[in-house]
Amino acid sequence: MEKSRPFNANMLLMHGALVVYMIIALFPVFVIVINSFKKRKSIFREPLALPDADSFSLIGYETVIKQGDFPLYFQNSMIVTVTSLFFILLFGAMAAYALSEYRFPGNKWMGLYLALGIMIPIRIGTVAILELMVSTGLVNTLTALILVYTAQGLPLAVFILSEFMHQISADLKNAARVDGLSEYKIFFRIVLPLVRPALATVAVFNMIPIWNDLWFPLILAPGEETKTLTLGSQIFIGQYVTNWNAVLAALSLAILPALFLYAIFSRQLIRGLTSGAVK
Amino acid sequence: MTALSLTGVHKSFGSVEVLRDINIDVEEGELVVFVGPSGCGKSTLLRIIAGLEDATEGDVNIAGQTVNHVPPSKRGIAMVFQSYALYPHLNVRGNMTLALKQQKQSKQEISARVAEASRMLDLHDYLDRYPSELSGGQRQRVAIGRAIVRQPKLFLFDEPLSNLDAALRVNTRIEIANLHKQLSTSMVYVTHDQTEAMTLADKIVVLRDGRVEQTGSPMELYNNPQNQFVAGFLGSPSMNFLPASLLDQSDPRTLGLRPEDITIEANGPFTAVVQHVEHLGGDTNLITRIGQHQTTVRLFGQHDIKDSQEVNLGFLKDKAYYFDNDGRRVS
Ligand SMILES: Nc1ncnc2c1ncn2[C@@H]1O[C@H](COP(=O)(O)OP(=O)(O)OP(=O)(O)O)[C@@H](O)[C@H]1O
Ligand SMILES: [Mg+2]
Numbered sequence: 108m109e110k111s112r113p114f115n116a117n118m119l120l121m122h123g124a125l126v127v128y129m130i131i132a133l134f135p136v137f138v139i140v141i142n143s144f145k146k147r148k149s150i151f152r153e154p155l156a157l158p159d160a161d162s163f164s165l166i167g168y169e170t171v172i173k174q175g176d177f178p179l180y181f182q183n184s185m186i187v188t189v190t191s192l193f194f195i196l197l198f199g200a201m202a203a204y205a206l207s208e209y210r211f212p213g214n215k216w217m218g219l220y221l222a223l224g225i226m227i228p229i230r231i232g233t234v235a236i237l238e239l240m241v242s243t244g245l246v247n248t249l250t251a252l253i254l255v256y257t258a259q260g261l262p263l264a265v266f267i268l269s270e271f272m273h274q275i276s277a278d279l280k281n282a283a284r285v286d287g288l289s290e291y292k293i294f295f296r297i298v299l300p301l302v303r304p305a306l307a308t309v310a311v312f313n314m315i316p317i318w319n320d321l322w323f324p325l326i327l328a329p330g331e332e333t334k335t336l337t338l339g340s341q342i343f344i345g346q347y348v349t350n351w352n353a354v355l356a357a358l359s360l361a362i363l364p365a366l367f368l369y370a371i372f373s374r375q376l377i378r379g380l381t382s383g384a385v386k
Numbered sequence: 387m388t389a390l391s392l393t394g395v396h397k398s399f400g401s402v403e404v405l406r407d408i409n410i411d412v413e414e415g416e417l418v419v420f421v422g423p424s425g426c427g428k429s430t431l432l433r434i435i436a437g438l439e440d441a442t443e444g445d446v447n448i449a450g451q452t453v454n455h456v457p458p459s460k461r462g463i464a465m466v467f468q469s470y471a472l473y474p475h476l477n478v479r480g481n482m483t484l485a486l487k488q489q490k491q492s493k494q495e496i497s498a499r500v501a502e503a504s505r506m507l508d509l510h511d512y513l514d515r516y517p518s519e520l521s522g523g524q525r526q527r528v529a530i531g532r533a534i535v536r537q538p539k540l541f542l543f544d545e546p547l548s549n550l551d552a553a554l555r556v557n558t559r560i561e562i563a564n565l566h567k568q569l570s571t572s573m574v575y576v577t578h579d580q581t582e583a584m585t586l587a588d589k590i591v592v593l594r595d596g597r598v599e600q601t602g603s604p605m606e607l608y609n610n611p612q613n614q615f616v617a618g619f620l621g622s623p624s625m626n627f628l629p630a631s632l633l634d635q636s637d638p639r640t641l642g643l644r645p646e647d648i649t650i651e652a653n654g655p656f657t658a659v660v661q662h663v664e665h666l667g668g669d670t671n672l673i674t675r676i677g678q679h680q681t682t683v684r685l686f687g688q689h690d691i692k693d694s695q696e697v698n699l700g701f702l703k704d705k706a707y708y709f710d711n712d713g714r715r716v717s
Binding site (some may be wrong): 282283300 | 433459464489
C-alpha cells in the first residue's frame, strides 16, 4: 500500500506548487467575478472584498442586458469559435493524415511549408486580408472571421496531428484495408478516434485566442450584426469614462461559454488518454 | 486447384532489391511456412500477397485468379498481424464484425459467424471487452478470430506468436494447427523460428536475402538440405560445420554433422574437449571444441560427463553432409 502510492515530501512539494499556481491563475478571474456583483463605489473602495448586503448590485448585468445586443454577440462568438474549430480540426487532421500516411514527391517540403505558419503571425497580413475580404464582399460577415481563424489555426494543428498520426501503427491501417475500409473510412473510423486526445489538445489551444480576439472582429466585422462578445464589450470602455460594472459583468458572462467548451474538450482528452493502446 | 501461386515476383524499394524471382505454389488446404532470418523479406512477401504492397514484377495468383490489381479486401484473404493490430477503440465484437459490416452481411449471418469463431477460440467471455482489457494470448486469439469470421480462401499469418511467452507460444501453436485441421483452408504462415516451421508446416519455404533457398516438406528439408544455409537453419541444436580436412588433408569441402548423429567412440576420428554440458533430463547436450571448431553433440538419456573432459567423437558415415566452398551440397 505504502509503496504503490508514495506520499512523500516530493509529492507534497509538487502539489503545493500546483495549488499555488492554481491560486495565481484563478485570482484575476475571481476578482472579476466578485466585483461584477458590486456597486461601482465598492469596486474601487474594496476591490478584494466579497459582495455583501451593502455593496451587492446587479447594475452591471442590467446594463449589459439593456445596452447593445449581447445575446447576439454571444451567438456570434459561439458560431465563429465553434465553426473555426471544426474546420481547423477537420482540415488539419486531413492534411496531417495525407502528410504522415502517403509518400509523394515533396511530402517533406509540404510539411515544412505548412508548419512555417506557426512562426509567422497572421496579423502581419492584415492589410492584404482586409483587401481580399473587401474585394470578395465578405467584410462584416462571420464567414470572414471563420476563414481567417481557420487559416490561423491550421499550421499548428497540422504539425501536432501529423506527429500523433505517425505513431499509429501501420499494421492497424493495413488491417483496416484488408477488412475492406476505404481510405476515407480508415481516416474517419480508425485514425480520428485514435488521435482524439490530440484533437482535443489542438481545440483547446485554438479556442481561447479565437474567443478572445479583438483584432480581426474590429477590422473585418465591426458591424452591429456581426460583433463578437469581446468587441461588443468594448462599448463600455470609453476614452474618459469606463463603465466598470458593465465591463466586469460582460467579462464574467464571457467566461462561461469558454468554460463550457473547455469542459467538453478536456473530457475528451482524458477519455482518449485512458481508452487503451494497441499493445 | 492451387490456392496461391507466385510467379517471378520481384520487389525493390528504390534501388534496394528486397525480393528476387520468387516462385511459390500453395496447394488447396496446405499450410505453408515461410521461414528465414530477420530482414530476409518474409513480411514484404506476405504484404505483396495481401495486396498491401505492389510487386515490382511478377504475378500473384489467388485461387486461379490473377490479383495484381485487386485491392486487399477483394482478394479473399485474411491476415493476422505480428502486432495483432486490433482496433483499440472497438470491443472484441466490434473488431470481429467490422469487415463483415463493411461487406454488408446480414445481422443473422454476422452473429452466427461471430458465435462460431468465438466457440472455436473460446472468446465468449470477452466479446464485450476492449483490447486493452485483454492479455497477450487473448488478443492473439481475437486477432485470429477476426480473420476467421471473414471465411477467407487463404489465411496469412505474420509471426503471430512472436509476442507471446514460451509456454503460451506452444499452446497457441497447437491451437493454430488444430484450427487448420478444422477449417482445412490454405494458410501461409511467416516465422523466423525454425521450430514453429517444422512443427506446423505441410511445406516449408526457406528464404534468405529475398531468395527462395529451398522448398519442401519439413522432413525433406531436414534430411536432404540442398545447401549449407538450409542445413544450418533447420534443426535444433543446429548442424555442426567442420572442415573436411580434419579427416583428409586434401579434402577442401565442409563437413556437416547433426548433433544427434555424432557419438562418443573410443577410437573416433575427432578428439574434442568438453566445454559445457547441458543436462536436459531426456537429452544431454555437450558443447565441445574440436581444435578451434565448436561442435555440439546431442546424446540421448543422461550421461555423467564433466567440463574439460577429453572425448573421442565419431559419426554415422551415411548421415554426413558435404558442402562445397559456395555452400552447395555435394554429397
Ligand atoms: N518500406 C520500406 N522501404 C524500404 N525498405 C524496406 C521497406 N520495408 C521493408 N524494407 C526492407 O526490406 C527488407 C525485408 O523486410 P521485411 O520486413 O520483409 O523482413 P522480415 O523478413 O519480415 O524480417 P523480420 O523477421 O524481422 O520481420 C529489410 O531489409 C527492410 O529493411
Ligand atoms: Mg516481418
